[in-house]
Amino acid sequence: xxxxxxxxxxxxxxxxxxxxxxxxxxxxxxxxxxxxxxxxxxxxxxxxxxxxxxxxxxxxxxxxxxxxxxxxxxxxxxxxxxxxxxxxxxxxxxxxxxxxxxxxxxxxxxxxxxxxxxxxxxxxxxxxxxxxxxxxxxxxxxxxxxxxxxxxxxxxxxxxxxxxxxxxxxxxxxxxxxxxxxxxxxxxxxxxxxxxxxxxxxxxxxxxxxxxxxxxxxxxxxxxxxxxxxxxxxxxxxxxxxxxxxxxxxxxxxxxxxxxxxxxxxxxxxxxxxxxxxxxxxxxxxxxxxxxxxxxxxxxxxxxxxxxxxxxxxxxxxxxxxxxxxxxxxxxxxxxxxxxxxxxxxxxxxxxxxxxxxxxxxxxxxxxxxxxxxxxxxxxxxxxxxxxxxxxxxxxxxxxxxxxxxxxxxxxxxxxxxxxxxxxxxxxxxxxxxxxxxxxxxxxxxxxxxxxxxxxxxxxxxxxxxxxxxxxxxxxxxxxxxxxxxxxxxxxxxxxxxxxxxxxxxxxxxxxxxxxxxxxxxxxxxxxxxxxxxxxxxxxxxxxxxxxxxxxxxxxxxxxxxxxxxxxxxxxxxxxxxxxxxxxxxxxxxxxxxxxxxxxxxxxxxxxxxxxxxxxxxxxxxxxxxxxxxxxxxxxxxxxxxxxxxxxxxxxxxxxxxxxxxxxxxxxxxxxxxxxxxxxxxxxxxxxxxxxxxxxxxxxxxxxxxxxxxxxxxxxxxxxxxxxxxxxxxxxxxxxxxxxx
Amino acid sequence: xxxxxxxxxxxxxxxxxxxxxxxxxxxxxxxxxxxxxxxxxxxxxxxxxxxxxxxxxxxxxxxxxxxxxxxxxxxxxxxxxxxxx
Numbered sequence: 172x173x174x175x176x177x178x179x180x181x182x183x184x185x186x187x188x189x190x191x192x193x194x195x196x197x198x199x200x201x202x203x204x205x206x207x208x209x210x211x212x213x214x215x216x217x218x219x220x221x222x223x224x225x226x227x228x229x230x231x232x233x234x235x236x237x238x239x240x241x242x243x244x245x246x247x248x249x250x251x252x253x254x255x256x257x258x259x260x261x262x263x264x265x266x267x268x269x270x271x272x273x274x275x276x277x278x279x280x281x282x283x284x285x286x287x288x289x290x291x292x293x294x295x296x297x298x299x300x301x302x303x304x305x306x307x308x309x310x311x312x313x314x315x316x317x318x319x320x321x322x323x324x325x326x327x328x329x330x331x332x333x334x335x336x337x338x339x340x341x342x343x344x345x346x347x348x349x350x351x352x353x354x355x356x357x358x359x360x361x362x363x364x365x366x367x368x369x370x371x372x373x374x375x376x377x378x379x380x381x382x383x384x385x386x387x388x389x390x391x392x393x394x395x396x397x398x399x400x401x402x403x404x405x406x407x408x409x410x411x412x413x414x415x416x417x418x419x420x421x422x423x424x425x426x427x428x429x430x431x432x433x434x435x436x437x438x439x440x441x442x443x444x445x446x447x448x449x450x451x452x453x454x455x456x457x458x459x460x461x462x463x464x465x466x467x468x469x470x471x472x473x474x475x476x477x478x479x480x481x482x483x484x485x486x487x488x489x490x491x492x493x494x495x496x497x498x499x500x501x502x503x504x505x506x507x508x509x510x511x512x513x514x515x516x517x518x519x520x521x522x523x524x525x526x527x528x529x530x531x532x533x534x535x536x537x538x539x540x541x542x543x544x545x546x547x548x549x550x551x552x553x554x555x556x557x558x559x560x561x562x563x564x565x566x567x568x569x570x571x572x573x574x575x576x577x578x579x580x581x582x583x584x585x586x587x588x589x590x591x592x593x594x595x596x597x598x599x600x601x602x603x604x605x606x607x608x609x610x611x612x613x614x615x616x617x618x619x620x621x622x623x624x625x626x627x628x629x630x631x632x633x634x635x636x637x638x639x640x641x642x643x644x645x646x647x648x649x650x651x652x653x654x655x656x657x658x659x660x661x662x663x664x665x666x667x668x669x670x671x672x673x674x675x676x677x678x679x680x681x682x683x684x685x686x687x688x689x690x691x692x693x694x695x696x697x698x699x700x701x702x703x704x705x706x707x708x709x710x711x712x713x714x715x716x717x718x719x720x721x722x723x724x725x726x727x728x729x730x731x732x733x734x735x736x737x738x739x740x741x742x743x744x745x746x747x748x749x750x751x752x753x754x755x756x757x758x759x760x761x762x763x764x765x766x767x768x769x770x771x772x773x774x775x776x777x778x779x780x781x782x783x784x785x786x787x788x789x790x791x792x793x794x795x796x797x798x799x800x801x802x803x804x805x806x807x808x809x810x811x812x813x814x815x816x817x818x819x820x821x822x823x824x825x826x827x828x829x830x831x832x833x834x835x836x837x838x839x840x841x842x843x844x845x846x847x848x849x850x851x852x853x854x855x856x857x858x859x860x861x862x863x864x865x866x867x868x869x870x871x872x873x874x875x876x877x878x879x880x881x882x883x884x885x886x887x888x889x890x891x892x893x894x895x896x897x898x899x900x901x902x903x904x905x906x907x908x909x910x911x912x
Numbered sequence: 913x914x915x916x917x918x919x920x921x922x923x924x925x926x927x928x929x930x931x932x933x934x935x936x937x938x939x940x941x942x943x944x945x946x947x948x949x950x951x952x953x954x955x956x957x958x959x960x961x962x963x964x965x966x967x968x969x970x971x972x973x974x975x976x977x978x979x980x981x982x983x984x985x986x987x988x989x990x991x992x993x994x995x996x997x
Contacts, residue, residue: 348959350959377964
């Protein structure tokens with residue numbers, strides 16, 4: 172891919188983000204002029220960018236949106252949910268195109284069709300085909316206009332042989348042009364439509380001498396005749412032959428009764444059932460059957476569209492989305508319409524390896540450091556020269572120490588600088604959520620808005636990139652399970668729409684992210700019931716659990732149905748998948764719930780994955796590192812207080828019984844029972860378990876750059892990574908999650 | 913003139929209405945909020961005149977004399993008038 176195109180993709184994505192942000196803000200505050208201007212500018216710039224890479228279809232789609240926004244700016248049109256929805260759909264399409272370009276290096280072949288769909292959506296809202304005229308240079312209506320015209324006049328269309336679309340240029344009256352008379356003069360006029368090219372302004376703002384009409388006509392005369400008569404205005408006219416049978420050439424094949432029956436059966440299958448364990452399976456199967464039916468009926472495009480609808484439906488866990496699409500297929504309104512019914516959430520987009528945008532200052536810092544390092548290197552050469560020249564050891568040592576100090580400072584700064592290059596604001600993940608919350612809320616019938624806080628908080632790129640999925644699950648869970656339905660909210664006197672708070676803050680070495688909803692809180696009785704049913708814990712254990720412990724049961728594997736956990740696509744996974752994802756990047760998840768007031772899920776993440784704080788311990792005569800995040804405390808316990816429990820051992824710490832694991836033994840070494848009267852124990856927690864690890868000696872804390880294990884060590888269980896110690900030894904850092912399991 | 917203000921709030925269009933009728937028609941419509949346009953005698957109208965009728969969504973007294981106006985234009989204006997209500 173050319174550098175030029177890469178730049179385009181990068182900027183276009185940023186503009187799409189900007190525009191989405193503005194649109195959503197605008198939906199909330201329709202009279203926010205600043206946002207409106209900003210959205211308009213973003214669309215305008217995007218359109219310009221599309222023009223530069225000569226992607227006409229994208230330019231056309233954006234032009235339609237820009238037109239609408241410009242009439243909003245002019246005060247000719249109010250901001251409606253529909254309008255915002257249409258603009259967002261347009262952006263969705265742009266993102267799909269960008270994705271395609273990123274993969275193939277060129278726009279997809281069906282770009283024009285998709286652009287027509289976008290333009291069509293704006294038109295469907297009573298906005299006129301002026302937007303359809305296309306970006307600068309391309310005049311002419313969308314390719315589907317003839318079919319639509321015929322569809323509107325099915326009866327009269329039978330007599331038609333040609334369809335005419337004539338958009339006179341606004342100044343044509345001054346040239347003595349009378350467009351209606353010109354079209355009326357066509358032989359065999361069957362149907363005439365006059366559409367405004369934009370919503371009519373107030374009457375006192377109407378310019379009587381500017382032609383703002385598009386003329387659509389069906390004539391029974393031939394195309395050739397029409398072309399001849401309209402020759403003087405040929406650049407403003409599109410003439411298409413019409414099949415006498417009535418119907419555009421790309422009209423899909425009709426559905427056979429058998430196909431209809433099959434589709435109806437799928438609707439019935441999905442119809443009004445309470446969600447249960449089989450929901451996801453039913454949805455997938457119904458979607459598959461319906462797609463196949465469409466393919467067999469010779470409607471590949473609709474089949475493809477339905478697949479997209481299915482994905483959306485699954486993502487939102489809302490079978491209703493698919494049902495309404497199937498209904499549309501049956502009554503023939505499926506297609507463009509389904510796109511507008513519900514804008515596709517963007518969540519399907521996997522975070523591809525993207526370029527990193529770095530503040531110039533940070534790069535400058537690196538350049539400066541490199542310069543200083545070069546100077547330091549030359550200094551060493553000078554010392555080497557001194558050594559060779561026979562300078563005495565003491566002077567040499569002092570000089571060397573001086574140089575070491577300089578190098579030490581520089582390397583430290585370099586490390587900081589390199590790390591800071593990888594640091595990104597969390598806003599990069601957050602900004603995708605306002606849109607998602609809107610869409611998920613809409614698809615579940617629970618209107619919700621998102622309030623963000625601390626988007627400027629920074630974290631390592633690896634963390635930021637890995638955060639999207641767990642956050643998405645959490646947010647969806649919050650809307651799906653946390654927030655009450657609109658009626659219940661009203662009954663409880665809660666504000667409408669519901670609010671989801673997404674907060675981020677830096678707390679020391681950690682970044683804390685909270686997802687809070689103002690819903691009903693966790694239904695403890697229901698959790699106990701489900702946990703018992705699914706045998707997550709025994710009845711006795713459940714009875715003994717505190718409320719907090721019970722609520723955290725939703726993190727337990729097996730609490731969600733197994734079928735959901737194994738699905739990798741990142742949809743419909745249970746909360747335990749969230750915990751797993753967060754722990755993979757070294758974080759922890761906690762939960763706080765207040766009945767009737769809401770639930771807060773709190774992620775505590777390391778600021779950077781590159782520097783890991785470990786504590787060293789000795790076991791089996793070797794030094795190991797334990798991730799400091801997992802260490803709860805260290806304790807020295809008298810041996811007589813360690814009790815054998817079956818084959819294992821346990822000890823009591825502050826009235827709590829904890830299993831005791833001999834670390835050397837657990838790592839496959841021999842039991843070297845230390846003889847001292849007291850055992851050194853590291854109490855650690857990982858993966859929801861707590862246990863004591865008996866070690867021979869407690870070491871120190873240190874920050875290390877953790878390298879993933881590879882080569883021969885890769886297969887070793889219980890090792891999270893390695894790092895080099897100051898004396899050149901390799902330190903193995905343990906994966907406590909595996910050891911405690 | 914082929915466009916003129918008749919008694920009360922009725923604007924009449926008559927014969928073949930050229931583009932020159934557009935501006936007076938618009939002026940009349942602006943000065944009379946609830947005008948009705950009587951175009952029974954109208955045989956032809958310039959696009960600019962039709963455009964004003966469409967944009968204003970004004971109620972019409974018809975049918976007009978011209979065939980094109982009667983068969984094709986009148987229904988469109990009627991729809992626009994309904995929308996304007």
